[in-house]
Amino acid sequence: MYRYDHYDQAMVDSRVEEFRDQTRRRLEGMLSEDQFKPLRLQNGLYLQLHAYMLRVAIPYGTLSGAQMHALADIAGKYDRGYGHFTTRQNIQYNWIKLDEAPDLLADLARVEMHAIQTSGNCIRNISSDQYAGAIADEIIDPRPYAELLRQWSSFHPEFLALPRKFKIAVIASQTDRAAMKLHDIGIRMVRNDAGEIGAAFYVGGGMGRTPMIAPCIREFVPVDQLITYSEACLRVYNRYGRRDNKYKARIKILVHELGREKYTRQVEEEFAHLLTQGIEPPLAELKRIATFFADPPFETGLADDVDRSDPGFALWLDRNTLPHKQPGYAIAVISLKPVGGIPGDASVEQMHLMADLATRYSFDECRVTHAQNIVLPHVRKADLFAIWQQLEAAGLGAANLDTVEDIIACPGLDYCSLANARSIPVAQKISRRFSDTGKTAELGELKLKISGCINACGHHHAGHIGILGVDRKGTENYQLLLGGSEGDDTSLGKITGPGFDEDGIVDAVERATDVYLARRQEGERFLDTYRRVGIDAFKEAIYG
Amino acid sequence: MVELLRFREDEPVADPALTVDSFSDQSNASAVRLEPGDDARDLLPFLDQLRLVEINFPSFGDGRGYSAARILREAGFDGELRAVGDVLVDQLSYMRRCGFDSFAPEKPFNPAGAQAALSRWPQVYQATGDGRRPIWALRHDAQSNG
Numbered sequence: 001m002y003r004y005d006h007y008d009q010a011m012v013d014s015r016v017e018e019f020r021d022q023t024r025r026r027l028e029g030m031l032s033e034d035q036f037k038p039l040r041l042q043n044g045l046y047l048q049l050h051a052y053m054l055r056v057a058i059p060y061g062t063l064s065g066a067q068m069h070a071l072a073d074i075a076g077k078y079d080r081g082y083g084h085f086t087t088r089q090n091i092q093y094n095w096i097k098l099d100e101a102p103d104l105l106a107d108l109a110r111v112e113m114h115a116i117q118t119s120g121n122c123i124r125n126i127s128s129d130q131y132a133g134a135i136a137d138e139i140i141d142p143r144p145y146a147e148l149l150r151q152w153s154s155f156h157p158e159f160l161a162l163p164r165k166f167k168i169a170v171i172a173s174q175t176d177r178a179a180m181k182l183h184d185i186g187i188r189m190v191r192n193d194a195g196e197i198g199a200a201f202y203v204g205g206g207m208g209r210t211p212m213i214a215p216c217i218r219e220f221v222p223v224d225q226l227i228t229y230s231e232a233c234l235r236v237y238n239r240y241g242r243r244d245n246k247y248k249a250r251i252k253i254l255v256h257e258l259g260r261e262k263y264t265r266q267v268e269e270e271f272a273h274l275l276t277q278g279i280e281p282p283l284a285e286l287k288r289i290a291t292f293f294a295d296p297p298f299e300t301g302l303a304d305d306v307d308r309s310d311p312g313f314a315l316w317l318d319r320n321t322l323p324h325k326q327p328g329y330a331i332a333v334i335s336l337k338p339v340g341g342i343p344g345d346a347s348v349e350q351m352h353l354m355a356d357l358a359t360r361y362s363f364d365e366c367r368v369t370h371a372q373n374i375v376l377p378h379v380r381k382a383d384l385f386a387i388w389q390q391l392e393a394a395g396l397g398a399a400n401l402d403t404v405e406d407i408i409a410c411p412g413l414d415y416c417s418l419a420n421a422r423s424i425p426v427a428q429k430i431s432r433r434f435s436d437t438g439k440t441a442e443l444g445e446l447k448l449k450i451s452g453c454i455n456a457c458g459h460h461h462a463g464h465i466g467i468l469g470v471d472r473k474g475t476e477n478y479q480l481l482l483g484g485s486e487g488d489d490t491s492l493g494k495i496t497g498p499g500f501d502e503d504g505i506v507d508a509v510e511r512a513t514d515v516y517l518a519r520r521q522e523g524e525r526f527l528d529t530y531r532r533v534g535i536d537a538f539k540e541a542i543y544g
Numbered sequence: 545m546v547e548l549l550r551f552r553e554d555e556p557v558a559d560p561a562l563t564v565d566s567f568s569d570q571s572n573a574s575a576v577r578l579e580p581g582d583d584a585r586d587l588l589p590f591l592d593q594l595r596l597v598e599i600n601f602p603s604f605g606d607g608r609g610y611s612a613a614r615i616l617r618e619a620g621f622d623g624e625l626r627a628v629g630d631v632l633v634d635q636l637s638y639m640r641r642c643g644f645d646s647f648a649p650e651k652p653f654n655p656a657g658a659q660a661a662l663s664r665w666p667q668v669y670q671a672t673g674d675g676r677r678p679i680w681a682l683r684h685d686a687q688s689n690g
């Protein structure tokens with residue numbers, strides 16, 4: 001894992017002091033709320049329906065045991081005993097008091113963490129593949145590049161008042177587990193014919209009210225030009241992105257309106273110019289960063305067999321673990337989706353347990369996934385049973401990764417001031433319904449995603465089944481979408497027809513899954529069947 | 545209170561700053577004002593004659609002026625680069641990094657606040673042409689010097 005040196009620490013400490021001073025000026029009335037708002041937003045502090053919400057950055061989703069413990073302590077000390085892991089691999093606290101926020105940030109800084117640029121119109125926390133460094137299919141660990149970008153984007157003086165927020169994801173395998181093409185910039189590390197590592201740039205993807213899949217604007221940027229190319233992409237956006245309408249201000253609209261060719265040409269011109277400016281860190285810096293992400297000292301010669309005699313464990317093993325690149329090891333995913341629970345929520349005690357498990361069994365490392373679960377990336381297969389037992393005892397043993405119960409849901413109307421409808425109760429009802437009917441396992445991989453409004457924080461466009469909360473004449477109403485995907489075959493879901501009330505949407509989801517069960521062919525997932533038979537068969541069953 | 549904060553030794557330009565449109569008609573003017581929608585690169589042929597470029601921030605949330613400032617400095621402009629309009633003390637250090645060397649805020653700064661804001665950051669992560677050595681350079685200096 002990356003560790004701060006005294007430079008990184010000094011930057012984060014200075015930021016805490018700056019925010020302490022800004023908060024004091026706000027509380028003393030020297031700053032108006034209008035002036036304070038962009039300052040608090042760049043420190044992750046939102047004013048929500050009931051209280052302030054603070055979003056903490058978890059760069060590329062990676063945490064040490066000590067950091068997870070600190071997040072638990074913060075949940076106990078400043079919140080009501082819970083943290084909420086988000087679709088951008090971050091954590092949010094929903095019950096924060098403004099005057100305590102500077103102390104909270106100081107507690108974070110003590111464990112090399114911060115909330116810098118987790119909101120506001122700036123470059124946000126960089127996300128990545130949650131299985132980086134553990135999965136066999138990557139060509140290289142993407143996280144050193146993400147860390148290089150993190151430092152470059154932190155307090156970048158030119159890009160702190162962009163037209164709109166800006167999200168970057170970095171991956172390094174053919175399988176996309178980070179919804180890379182649905183980011184403002186998606187970067188895929190690749191190897192060219194000469195065997196050199198470089199970056200393919202996808203620019204202008206996004207969800208929100210106008211979802212778009214990012215086109216590739218350059219197949220190969222050499223690694224020693226990565227920052228310069230990123231800066232060119234950002235400068236063109238900062239200069240020409242729309243500022244007249246906040247709904248048209250994301251880079252996807254600029255790329256769409258200019259067209260890919262024209263945007264690319266402008267970037268290339270700016271890039272050629274910036275190459276003369278000496279803004280690229282030396283490769284030695286990338287090398288320095290990469291040493292922090294070297295493989296942990298894996299044991300060799302471990303057996304791959306696991307005792308499956310406990311059926312509950314066998315279920316979890318099949319559903320929630322993945323093959324590791326190292327023989328004798330596995331990747332284990334802790335589901336934060338207990339049946340009837342709030343997706344992504346973890347209590348103080350649960351966070352402490354996950355921290356302990358990471359330290360004891362996973363080389364002191366865990367990850368947050370964009371599907372709001374927690375990964376223990378490097379676990380000996382021989383330890384899986386002990387881990388599962390401890391998870392079970394803490395209510396964290398749900399064996400439902402990537403199933404219909406593994407729902408992504410945004411906070412919705414329970415917390416969010418922008419929401420049209422509640423997301424959490426819908427997620428709870430759906431997971432209960434499928435757990436009760438026992439169909440979850442039979443349905444296999446089925447990604448269900450819920451957003452409480454068109455801003456799409458719950459990624460509903462990218463769900464095999466998506467649910468969008470809308471406001472219909474003052475009552476909460478839910479639209480159903482089918483056929484979205486965020487993987488290698490990224491696609492956007494289509495709305496089936498008129499919306500439903502809360503119970504109606506649960507029924508509609510069940511009817512859609514019944515169509516799949518009736519029509520599927522050997523080996524097909526829900527998404528495959530949908531793509532083969534088309535939306536009409538589903539509409540008929542849903543609206544009949 | 546500070547109405548003009550300046551980091552230059554030379555005499556301030558007394559001429560009023562012209563808009564980009566009227567500037568292009570007046571071949572001998574030495575001061576021009578850029579609005580957010582203006583293209584800073586239109587000024588590049590005239591950098592030798594310019595002594596002052598004002599960059600207006602009608603609203604602090606519109607960051608186009610940061611790019612305009614860097615573009616002018618990257619092209620070698622060494623005259624006065626002044627931020628005017630809705631310029632707040634919390635943006636001072638970032639504006640300095642982009643090449644601004646004077647500030648005429650709509651609402652004057654409190655001098656202590658301006659001083660605190662400017663001395664906030666011990667180091668910087670990026671190379672922006674403002675002469676500060678970024679952290680990555682310091683790290684590798686330190687290493688090569690043992």
Ligand code: SF4
Pocket residue numbers: 410411412413416417418419420451452453454455456457458
């Ligand atoms: S999708 Fe809408 S309701 Fe949900 S968190 Fe985002 S803004 Fe709030």
